[in-house]
Amino acid sequence: MLALDIRNLNKAYPNFQLQNVSFQLEKGYIMGFIGANGAGKTTTIKSILNMLHIDSGEVLILGKNIAEHEIELKQEIGYAFGDIDFYTRSKIKTLTDVIKKFYKNWNDETYYNYLRRFKLDENKKIAELSTGMKVKYNLALALSHGAKLLVLDEPTSGLDPVARDNLLEIFQELVVDGEVSILFSTHITSDLEKCADYITFIVNGQIVKSSEKEEFIESYRLLNGKESQLEQVKDQLISYKKNSFGFTGLIHSKDFDPSSEINAAIPSLEEIMIYFSKKEDSYV
C-alpha cells in the first residue's frame, strides 16, 4: 500500500513553478526528499498538506485524496517543520493538553513513554527546548495520536551531528514494524545515506529522479579524467568541473561506456546534488 502518492502536481508562482511533480512512498519506509534551497521542497510539502491551492494534480495519502478527506487524514498525519516554532512561551504540558483533545486516537500512555524516551520535561517551555528536542516533541505528539505518515520539513537542519544521528536512529526505529512512513526533506545528504530507503530529488521545481536509494546512486557515475578525455564524454555529462589535473563530471550510468579509460566512481548524494545544480547554473 502507498502511504503517499503524488501525481502530476503543478503550482505556478511568478518566479517559480512546480512542474509535474510525481512520486510514491510505500508504507513503512523512509523517503528522503532532497534538493537545494529554493528547489521546491517546502512548496511540495505544503501542497501535500493542502496548505496551498495547487493548479493541477492529486495528492493521495493512505489511498485517500487530501483535498477531499483533509480532516480525516490530518488525524493520521504527523508533522514537524524544523524552522517554525509554535507557541514557544507555553509549557509542553499546556500545549499537549490543548492538542490532544483534537485527536480521537490519542494515547496518553504512548505519549508519556515517548516523553521519557526522548527525555522531554513536561514543565519546560517550548522556547527552552533545543532544536532537536523540538523535533522530538513533535514526533512524540504525532506518534501519540497514531500518525501513520510523518511529514518532516528539514527536521535535521540546525542540529549538531550527535543530535542528528540520534534523530535518524529514531526515524529508523519508527518504521520497523511497517506501520509508520516518513517523508523528510533535507539538504543534508549524509542524513539520507544513513537512513533513507528511497530518495526523491527535486531540482528547480521538477523531480529529477525518485527511486530506491541504492538504485538512485547506482544510476550515476562520477568521472574523473584528463582534459584530453573530456571531449569524448562532454555531451553526455550532466555537468563537469575542470581543474588543473583534468576534469570531474557526473554522468548517467547508462551513458557511460565502461570500456573507456576514464575513471568512474559511484558518487555520493551530495555530489549528485552539486553537479545537478551546476547544470542548472549553466542554463542561466
Added chain:
Amino acid sequence: MYNLLIKEFKIGVLPTFLIMPVLTGALMFVPGWIYFIVLLYFCWITIPNMFAGFRSQNDLMFTFMLPVTKKDIVKAKVYVIVILELMHIVIAMIFGMISNGLYSNITYYFFEPHMGFWGLCFVMFGIFNIIFIAKFYKTAYKYGEAIFVAVGAAMLFAGVAQWLGIQSPFLHDIFYGDGLDNMALQASILIVGIAIFIAFTMIAYRVAIKRFPKVEI
C-alpha cells in the same frame, strides 16, 4: 469547535486581555467622560496585541495542522472577539451603573452611560467587526490595515453619533435629560443596537469563511 475555543483561551489569548475589560471598564468612573473611549481601548490595545501574538506564535499554521475545518478556525476566532467584546461592554455597563450612582450632580456633556448609549456601543463594535473580520481573512495574516480601517470606521461612527447627540435637538432629547427616563425607548435602542451587532458580526463571519479557504498558508 469547542476544542478550538479552549485552545484560543488556553494558549492564544493572554490573561492580560481578560483583565483588560476590568481595567478599561474602571475608566467609567471618570466623571462625565467620553465613554465611547472606554470600549475603543479594546480596538486600540487588545485586538492589535492579540493578533500580533497570533502571528508571532505562528498560530495560523499551528491551527491549520490540527484536524479542524477552515470554517471552524474562523468561527473560533470570531467567538474570541465577540466574547471579549461582550466582556468589555458588560463590565463597562456595571461600572457605568455604579458611576451613575456615585456622581448624581454632574452635568454630562457627552453621552451618559444609559441603555441607549450602550445600544450605540454595540453598533460601534458591530461596525468594527464587519470591517476587521472580513478584511483580515483576506490574508489571515495582515492585521494592521484591517485594524486601521476598522478602528477608523468605529471611531468615525462614535464621533458622528456624539456630535449629532449634541447638535441635533431630536437626538439630544433622546440621549439627554428626560429622554433617559423613557425606559421603553432606551431599551429599544439597546435591543436594536444588539441586533445590528449580531447582524454585522454574522455578515463578517460569512465573508470571512468565503475568503479564508482561498488563503495559502
